[in-house]
Amino acid sequence: MDNTDLGVLCALILAIAIYLKREQIKEFISSNDDDIMASNSDSRDVVQVLRENNKNYLVLFASQTGTAEDYAKKFAKELASKFSLKVMCGDIEQYDFENINELPDNVFVTLFISTYGEGDFPDGAVQFEDFISNASEGSLDTLKFSLFGLGNSTYEFYNGAARKALDYLKAAGATLVGDFGQGDDGAGTTDEDYMTWKGNTFETLKDKLHLDEHEQKFEPSFVLKKLESIDDNVAVGEPSLHYLPCNKLTYNSEKVQVGPFDLSQPFIAPVVKTYELFKNTDRNCIHTEFDVSGSNIKYSTGDHLAVWPSNATEKVDQFLKVFNLDPGMIFDLKPLDSTIKVPFPTPTTVGAAVRQYLEISGPISRQIFGQLVQFAPNQDIKQKLIDLSTDRDQFAIEITAKYFDLADALLRLSEGKPWSTVPLEFLVETIPHLQPRYYSISSSSLSEKQTIHITSVVENFPNPSSDVEGNVTGVTTNLLRNIQLAQNKQETKDSMPVHYNLNGPRDLLAGFKLPVHVRRSTFRLPSNPATPVIMVGPGTGVAPFRGFVRERVKFLEKQENIKLGKHILFYGSRNQDDFLYQDEWPEYSKKLDGAFEMIVAHSRLPNAKKVYVQDKLLEREDEVFDMINNGAFIYICGDAKGMAQGVHTSLVDILTRKKAIAKEDAAEIIKMLKTTGRYQEDVW
Ligand code: FAD
Structure with missing residues (x-):
């Protein structure tokens, strides 16, 4: 056996070890579930899964950063609660579509497809793209689908992936039901584009599927079980289950974290250096260096670093107050069937969910006001919610222009009184999962192999609306600014509008660390150095x-x-x-x-x-x-x-x-x- 053989063998053994470790983790995760699942089939056959779970509508998403997923879930939830459909909502990545033409005649499919890069499909949808682009003429002639694309009109290939999907599906004989919807992030109108498209699509579906519409009633997709005490199985904000104390699989014998590190498991990276880049004081831009040594993370110059944030303490406290939530309450979520995925590590505490797992700040959609009508604390507020959720202009003036997040808006509506009527199940299902933010890496993998640099401008400005006090703040960049100030022993108390628990859950992030992973990009220097x-x-x-x-x-x-x-x-x-x-x-x-x-x-x-x-x-x-x-x-x-x-x-x-x-x-x-x-x- 020569050196090359030995190298190949070692790589093989390592790959098997990683695979087994992942499988053990999966097993560990699923062994926490009891028997609530309707079907435990591991099938990738979308039609089989739909049948096994007794569903009669299919919603699929191809998401790069979580936006398409968020809209798909909202759509699926509303479809189920307004029309009593049994909706299966899933990630395109999880299924094979070879026999999708065998869906029962009365089962329609709605697709939510984000566009990424140069009109590309999201990474997870490559197989789906391959399937529909090669589908022969007439091979999908029984498929009836509606489609909403999420794109940005400032890019040349606006909604390129969704448009391609539309063309491929039509060419294969599938029938578009209703209008092709296109959300435009470039114009900042995604939410309104969605609302218009959704209204029209619901009307078409009502007609085609003979659906009766009734008042929206929230039906949880999970059974929420309260637990008594915190043990090593309870996530108190760990970014993934891999980091729970009960899970010895995350670290090897030298206490080094075991990858691979990606959207399902970040690397906990020490922040080794931070400094302010601007000289003036009214704005900030932070240079941050992460040490990835020992992680086996390889990046190429031009890639992106995903930084996993947590919410600021001020935002967490306000959210808990509005909904009258006990941060210490421990709960577990059991999906009602196997097509539903728990959105974050569970069991967990309410405090951890609000701080680490839910996107509690940021702009709100008109749709959530419509969903909240059923939980309005009194008749006046109910009417106000109905008015705002149905009047796009009024919503724009009273909510969007004031830069309210959900807690701000609800407190304003209820004049400071809590919304104790909103169930926790609704919040964890309706509020999107806190997503990592991406940064263009500002170091070179040739000169900094073990360190990744990012350069981020801090999103922090006084609320432009004259009748709202305080600053509008971004989640991640203010976290980075807090770290930079603390690491350089500068005061954060008065200088920052928001503050964070920098030590993280169970001190996982103590000593200035953050969860990160690298996302490959195609942004690459030409290989020939002589090229201008x-x-x-x-x-x-x-x-x-x-x-x-x-x-x-x-x-x-x-x-x-x-x-x-x-x-x-x-x-x-x-x-x-x-x-x-x-x-x-x-x-x-x-x-x-x-x-x-x-x-x-x-x-x-x-x-x-x-x-x-x-x-x-x-x-x-x-x-x-x-x-x-x-x-x-x-x-x-x-x-x-x-x-x-x-x-x-x-x-x-x-x-x-x-x-x-x-x-x-x-x-x-x-x-x-x-x-x-x-x-x-x-x-x-
Ligand atoms: P978020 O919490 O995501 O908020 C986003 C914006 O919304 C902020 O301006 C915030 O002030 C505002 N906001 C907050 N609350 C509300 C509200 N209630 N109503 C309305 N608005 C509100 N950025 C960089 O600085 N450097 C980079 O190199 C870089 N590279 C990127 C590369 C890629 C591929 C992508 C997709 C993005 C990149 N970004 C970069 C942007 C970065 O990912 C973040 O979007 C940015 O740093 C803001 O993140 P945040 O968590 O601080 O703000």
Whole structure:
């Protein structure tokens, strides 16, 4: 046996060990369940599962960050409670669809599909895409489906995945029921788009399936059981069951965490360094470094880091107060059938669920007001809820424009009185699961193998509505800011609007740690270092380009006699105060010896015209055009709404002028560059 064989054997043994460990964990998790499940079938056959669980409607979601899942669950719940349908709601990833054409004639399917990247399906839907794109003509002729896409119109391939799904399904003979719905995050109208589409779809379904509509009545999908005492099986906020004290499988004999680390299990990473990047005091931007040594986590320059947050203490306390909840209450959730998944680790405590597992802050949807009507504490509030949930304009003025989260809004409606009538089951089922936030990695895997850097601007601003006090705050970025202040021994008490339990559940995060995992992206430097590179990244959009440039610096240090192509970075900030990493760039220029140039646009210099990156591109159009002509790769990162569009327009203008062609033809060239990977966007 030579070294290669030995390596392969070791890798095989490791893979088997990891698999067995995962299986043991699964077994451990399921062995906690008693016999409430209607069916314990492990089948991936969607029709079989539906039949076994006696369901008569199918809702499926393909979600990348949890939004499609959230809408699918809301839709399924409302369908069940308004029309007494037995709805099965599941992740497309969990099923095979080969015999979906054998669904009973009166069983319709509703799909919720998010678009990701360049009009792509979410990672978990690749198999589904493969199936429908290869389905032969007429092979799905009995399938009746409705479809809601979740997309962003500031991207070129708006709702690309849902549109492709529509075309494939129709081509295979399936029948679209009602309108094709498209939620537009770019316009900030996803919720209203959904409400309009849902109203129309319900009308169509009522007609086609002869459904009787009745007042919405919440029917729990879980049996909630109270427990008496906390033991090692009870999650007190651990990000996944793997981290429960009873589960010795998470750590190996050297107390090193066992992966793989992904959306189902994060790595608990020490935060080894944090510092403030802005010089002014009214806004903050935090540089954070995570140590991933010993985790076996590999990342590539340009990937994303997912940071798993918890809610701020002020938000948790307010939420508990509004719903009159006892944070110490211990409960378990048992799904009523096997198609329903418990959304977070259980058994757990109410306090842990509110702090760690539910998305309790952030904007609210009109829909939840409609669902809350049944629990209104009195007749006046009930009427107010009905009015707000049915009048989109009134809701926009009284709730959305005031930046209320659920607790704020309900307290305002009830004039400070608690909503003790809302059952805990409703809250845990209706409020979305707290999701990790993604950050473009600002380090290079070549120069920082064991450390991952991120660059995040803190979401914290005074409520723009004149009659609401306090600040509007983001969950994760304020957590990072709290860590940065505490780690650098600065006071957080008065300087921050919100505070966190930094030690985490059972002190899991003590000593400044956070749960993280890496998500692969396609944002990659060209493999040939001689290829010219144009990078456009204002604000925190510069994050991956710091990684790219560090990558090139390290590469040059390692390789001799390499000719690097021209690397040009268009960066933008308001002024010198928020110029990110300003001390680092001159050093990189020196090391890259003329191959790297940074062009800076400032948009808020005193007595000066506002200048943006797209203006700077135009100023340098000869050079930009030459670089594109010489095979340059173009990268854009940052704000999807204004900037990415503006940069696209500037590049179209440059090509139009320099090539003396029509705008449409220039836009077509950019499209081709996108298709061939020479124009890449990492925008949010
Ligand atoms: P959240 O809690 O998610 O809140 C989001 C926004 O809603 C905030 O502006 C908040 O103030 C506002 N808000 C809060 N409550 C309400 C309310 N009741 N009503 C209305 N609005 C409200 N960001 C970076 O800084 N750097 C990066 O490198 C970066 N890379 C990214 C890469 C990708 C692929 C993606 C998808 C996003 C990236 N982001 C990046 C954005 C990042 O993921 C987060 O969205 C951002 O940091 C805010 O997270 P948060 O938890 O602090 O705010």
